[in-house]
Amino acid sequence: MIARLDYLKSLGVDAIWLSPFYKSPNKDGGYDVADPRDVDPKFGNLLDAKCLIEEAHRRELRVIFDIVPNHFSTEHLWFKEALASPKGSVARSRFHFYDGRGESGEIPPNNWNSIFGGPAWTRLTEVDGSKGQWYLHLFDSTQADLNWDNLDVRDDFEKTLRFWLDLGVDGFRIDVAHGLAKETILQDHPDPEGLTRALRLDVSDMRQEDRERLLSDVPFFDREGVHEIYRSWRKIFDSYSGGRISVAEAWVHPSSRAARYVRSDELHQIFNFDFLIAPWDAEFLVAAIKRTLSEVGSVDAPPTWVLSNHDSPRLVTRLGGGDLGERKARAFALLTHALPGGIYIFQGEELALVDGALPDSARQDPVFFRTNGKDKGRDGARIPLPWESAVNFGFSTGTPWLPIPKDWEDKTVAQQSINESSSLALYKKSLEIRSLHPALKKSSNYNIEWINAPKGVIGIKRAPGFLLIANTNVEEISVEIGEGAELLLASNSEVVVKVGRAVVAGHTTCWLNLPK
Numbered sequence: 001m002i003a004r005l006d007y008l009k010s011l012g013v014d015a016i017w018l019s020p021f022y023k024s025p026n027k028d029g030g031y032d033v034a035d036p037r038d039v040d041p042k043f044g045n046l047l048d049a050k051c052l053i054e055e056a057h058r059r060e061l062r063v064i065f066d067i068v069p070n071h072f073s074t075e076h077l078w079f080k081e082a083l084a085s086p087k088g089s090v091a092r093s094r095f096h097f098y099d100g101r102g103e104s105g106e107i108p109p110n111n112w113n114s115i116f117g118g119p120a121w122t123r124l125t126e127v128d129g130s131k132g133q134w135y136l137h138l139f140d141s142t143q144a145d146l147n148w149d150n151l152d153v154r155d156d157f158e159k160t161l162r163f164w165l166d167l168g169v170d171g172f173r174i175d176v177a178h179g180l181a182k183e184t185i186l187q188d189h190p191d192p193e194g195l196t197r198a199l200r201l202d203v204s205d206m207r208q209e210d211r212e213r214l215l216s217d218v219p220f221f222d223r224e225g226v227h228e229i230y231r232s233w234r235k236i237f238d239s240y241s242g243g244r245i246s247v248a249e250a251w252v253h254p255s256s257r258a259a260r261y262v263r264s265d266e267l268h269q270i271f272n273f274d275f276l277i278a279p280w281d282a283e284f285l286v287a288a289i290k291r292t293l294s295e296v297g298s299v300d301a302p303p304t305w306v307l308s309n310h311d312s313p314r315l316v317t318r319l320g321g322g323d324l325g326e327r328k329a330r331a332f333a334l335l336t337h338a339l340p341g342g343i344y345i346f347q348g349e350e351l352a353l354v355d356g357a358l359p360d361s362a363r364q365d366p367v368f369f370r371t372n373g374k375d376k377g378r379d380g381a382r383i384p385l386p387w388e389s390a391v392n393f394g395f396s397t398g399t400p401w402l403p404i405p406k407d408w409e410d411k412t413v414a415q416q417s418i419n420e421s422s423s424l425a426l427y428k429k430s431l432e433i434r435s436l437h438p439a440l441k442k443s444s445n446y447n448i449e450w451i452n453a454p455k456g457v458i459g460i461k462r463a464p465g466f467l468l469i470a471n472t473n474v475e476e477i478s479v480e481i482g483e484g485a486e487l488l489l490a491s492n493s494e495v496v497v498k499v500g501r502a503v504v505a506g507h508t509t510c511w512l513n514l515p516k
């Protein structure tokens, strides 16, 4: 990773977020943490982590670690201790252990499902071999949910935050930030199957109002109790110099509840996942942008934009794949890169990678296993980055955790670096302009001005002197842009600027400089 920092610098990002690298049996890509204050030997050691931070800082890159407070791996010492301790013990109270229902406790304490499929409870075999209590796991059965009413849990996480802050990390991405406080654990949910479907990203099989209704009251997500935790964490972040930050992974409904996580005494940012599920459609996107700006704007927090991440299909794939998918993805990226606030780019998004085909035998994602293969899971989007034409595309001389498709030869960083019209070249240009243009560069000015645009077209002005036109239609459009506007960047070469007008091809975004 240290050897690739120069690449990230040249890409033009300001910071890197690393997914969890802590000691872990890796049942869920490291989100099953067995020791949150140590590095898994697969990746290196603590000195390497420190060195990574220092080398990043030397290049003026900031570093964000991923903290996982909702659950611990069942390999964590605490869980082992809980197993060896009797029911009702302090060791068990750090997790959610309950007796089962039914004559011999054979029915789980409630009817919740795991987000990854199957029940959210697993029954223990006690040390004497008898069937025992059940423990809660909203995700895989190897990820036991922590009980945030327990003071050991709170203290331990504060210790973890300080541990990495002392090492020099610039901030944290907080996994399942909306999940820490649970309510009504001993009550059944009226519609557990509906809730499970509603919580999935692929929502095509459900009416939007049913989904919103189910998601607006989830007994284990977005409960009031989480905010007090973040207020105490904020005090810790603020006690360190250098502007340490936090970003919440919190899926909340209605979306206006996002603002509650980024009040001035809580977290700094919350991922806005609207674009992650958005179609390439002007009307939808304009509404999403307006809603986001006004919601987090209400508490003066910066908006964020996410086109892809490790939990969702890659952008090009989601937009239909092939040349058309890539064309739309490029246009979508230019729209996103012109918006105020923070943009999060998933590794390989800049290369326009697609989900890789994988044999089932190669799959790792617990979602695949817990749904008996019905849901293929997220592995397709998690294939390592192809760097160059070499063994394993230069990613590793060892065996990568997922095989890299052979036909990614023309997608490598090396190939795209020498191709002016590559996706990588487009990302580099847009990020450079974003960092230099007076209307786009870092500022607390989150204002944008909407200009009248034909159907299917988005027109945004940002002061001083920046105009964006995004055409989500198939057909080209011609828009009046005033005298003296100049083309800065376009998502493909089919944009023509004439005196006073821009002719923008279908599925294309362009950036223009307006005269003073």
Ligand code: NOJ
Pocket: 028, 029, 031, 068, 139, 175, 176, 249, 310, 311
């Ligand atoms: C969200 C993470 O992004 C995902 O990868 C993980 O599986 C779950 N949280 C559980 O930790």
